Structures are given as structure tokens and as C-alpha cells.
């Protein structure tokens with residue numbers, strides 16, 4: 001089992017580890033702070049350093065259930081002790097962006113009864129699609145105002161690990177299709193923005209919505225009937 005620090009502590013930027021396995025394009029560590037891409041959040045980038053060497057990690061992906069640190073340099077040998085360090089500035093921006101997206105989806109659900117149909121993010125910018133019949137510039141402005149109002153409220157963000165049975169019985173979580181998660185996932189990791197949103201999620205988030213700062217709705221567009229897209233940027 002690889003110890004995945006990001007799942008419990010998103011603020012850990014660096015960790016000591018041992019190289020478990022070398023793959024043609026990446027390596028597996030026994031412990032890591034790198035987040036493997038998933039749930040719309042890109043994989044972390046950063047560095048792995050060891051006695052006499054260093055490599056640049058250009059992406060992190062999940063393969064056979066384990067985070068693989070993707071690189072293009074010469075790797076250390078299996079069994080080497082290393083320091084793994086993420087590009088913290090990029091990751092922190094992703095944490096702020098991810099929490100902004102969950103807040104956005106919560107507001108659209110709470111005030112407009114519309115579910116999310118898809119989404120994606122890059123550091124500082126994101127898009128999310130909703131089951132909305134119509135959309136307009138005025139609607140985008142209204143959403144932006146509501147979002148910034150909620151972010152400023154300073155809602156704490158908690159990470160919970162709920163037994164599967166308990167998660168499946170929670171009405172807030174059923175809305176986000178927690179029942180569609182594969183059976184073997186137990187307990188289920190939950191990101192709870194207290195007073196605003198609760199959903200099963202593997203990503204990294206800030207500890208409070210106030211850390212997101214303010215957000216701008218930069219574009220609203222129709223992607224078909226009952227599918228409308230909102231693009232946001234962190235300011």
C-alpha cells in the first residue's frame with residue numbers, strides 16, 4: 001500500500017520516501033504528497049531529489065491503483081531514499097480552484113435546482129456544465145455575486161472518510177451519485193464544505209472557502225438542451 005498524504009493533508013508539500021518501482025516513464029514511491037490526476041483535477045508536478053540526483057516530475061497519474069510520478073530524466077534506483085516535493089504554488093492554486101468549483105455546483109443546485117453534468121479545471125480556471133434550460137450574461141453575473149458572497153463567509157472545508165453504508169444513506173451525497181462509485185470503495189472520502197456542500201471526492205481542497213479569494217464568471221455558453229457551461233477564473 002502506498003501512503004497517499006494528499007488524501008488526508010492537502011497542505012503537505014514535501015515528504016521523504018523510498019522508490020518502490022521504476023516504470024518506463026515514471027516511478028512509484030512508498031509514500032507521496034503528489035496527487036494523481038482524477039475527478040477533473042490535474043496531476044501534480046514537482047521534483048524528486050536524492051543523494052546525487054534530481055528529476056522533474058511532469059505529471060502524476062494513477063496506474064494499477066498507485067500514483068505514478070511521470071518524468072523524462074534518469075531515475076534513481078529501486079530502494080533509493082528520496083525527497084518528493086510538489087510545485088506548491090501550482091497545487092495551491094488548484095486547491096483554491098477545486099473548492100471554488102464545489103461551491104459553484106452547490107449554489108447552482110441550491111438556488112436553481114440544476115445538477116452538474118461535467119467539469120474540468122486547470123490552475124486558476126475551470127469550467128462546469130449544468131442541467132440548465134437557459135443561460136445568459138445576467139445569470140452569470142448573478143451566479144458570480146452569489147458565489148463570492150458564499151466564499152467570503154469562510155465556510156470550513158472538512159475531509160471525512162465515511163463507511164460506505166453511511167454515505168449511501170446520506171441524502172446530500174445521494175444527489176451527487178455516490179451510489180455509482182465502485183463497490184470496493186469503502187470507506188468513501190467526502191469533501192464537506194460546512195453549510196454549503198457535501199460530496200464524494202478524491203481531490204485536494206483549501207481548509208476554508210475564504211482562501212479561494214474572489215472568482216469571476218468569465219463566460220456562459222450553451223452546449224445543447226439542458227446543458228449549459230459556466231467558465232470561472234480566480235482573480
Ligand SMILES: [Zn+2]
Pocket residue numbers: 039098102201202203
Ligand atoms: Zn471535486
